[in-house]
Amino acid sequence: MKLFDTHTHLQDLRLEKKVDEMMARAQRAGVAACLVCGTRQEDWPGVLMVSESFAEALPAYGVHPWFVKDLSVDWLTALAVFLEKSRAVAVGEVGLDFKVEKESRELQEEVFVAQLRLAKDLRLPLSIHCRKAWGRMVELLKQEGGLPYGGAIHSFSGSVEMVREFERLGAFISFSGSLTRPANLKVKKAAKAVSNERLLIETDSPDILPENVSGPLNEPAYVVEVVRSLADVRGDTLESIAEITWNNASTLFYRRDKTL
Numbered sequence: 001m002k003l004f005d006t007h008t009h010l011q012d013l014r015l016e017k018k019v020d021e022m023m024a025r026a027q028r029a030g031v032a033a034c035l036v037c038g039t040r041q042e043d044w045p046g047v048l049m050v051s052e053s054f055a056e057a058l059p060a061y062g063v064h065p066w067f068v069k070d071l072s073v074d075w076l077t078a079l080a081v082f083l084e085k086s087r088a089v090a091v092g093e094v095g096l097d098f099k100v101e102k103e104s105r106e107l108q109e110e111v112f113v114a115q116l117r118l119a120k121d122l123r124l125p126l127s128i129h130c131r132k133a134w135g136r137m138v139e140l141l142k143q144e145g146g147l148p149y150g151g152a153i154h155s156f157s158g159s160v161e162m163v164r165e166f167e168r169l170g171a172f173i174s175f176s177g178s179l180t181r182p183a184n185l186k187v188k189k190a191a192k193a194v195s196n197e198r199l200l201i202e203t204d205s206p207d208i209l210p211e212n213v214s215g216p217l218n219e220p221a222y223v224v225e226v227v228r229s230l231a232d233v234r235g236d237t238l239e240s241i242a243e244i245t246w247n248n249a250s251t252l253f254y255r256r257d258k259t260l
């Protein structure tokens with residue numbers, strides 16, 4: 001089984017000194033690629049370092065909605081430089097979070113749209129965070145002409161209607177360890193509704209630890225738990241889910257200078 005973990009933060013300082021062992025375990029578990037997403041200007045050098053150390057680690061850079069308030073004046077130029085010099089495969093993590101960061105709504109939208117336009121200019125897909133902002137996310141994507149180079153809605157927590165809406169906009173839908181929680185019926189329903197051509201898997205390491213694995217931190221090897229839950233919910237085999245999601249992810253995120 002070859003697995004593609006489409007959303008991680010391996011540059012996270014909580015993982016410092018643990019990444020070598022973690023990547024060895026990931027390899028043994030069949031994880032042959034993982035997208036490493038930056039969240040703010042300060043962690044972009046860390047993303048670059050991880051992506052240079054491990055062939056499986058594909059870099060993405062972006063500003064997460066939680067960090068829009070501490071941007072430098074030249075952040076957008078700096079982002080473009082990072083995306084180009086490291087041959088990034090995506091812009092991310094970007095998005096809207098009206099649950100945790102209500103008061104910065106306008107600024108979040110401004111920063112998100114700027115990154116959406118940059119991604120389009122550089123012909124890159126996006127890794128998108130969306131919490132309690134579904135209607136607005138759809139509006140902004142429509143207003144900006146959709147996702148011509150694709151994108152993934154990471155750790156999807158929306159409704160079945162939103163699955164359909166995002167698929168029409170050209171987005172992929174990615175499921176995390178939250179799907180493994182028995183009580184999370186809304187996510188299970190959504191996971192059943194996604195079409196094979198749009199399905200992705202992720203861990204969001206080091207967060208969102210799946211059920212039945214020992215923590216405290218999540219890691220790419222545990223993406224197999226998400227595969228297990230998806231196979232269960234969709235009435236499919238592990239092998240088939242692995243293959244479908246590998247093919248989707250490698251069509252969406254690929255490194256121009258490396259072959260996976």
Ligand SMILES: [Zn+2]
Pocket residue numbers: 007008009037093204
């Ligand atoms: Zn994330």
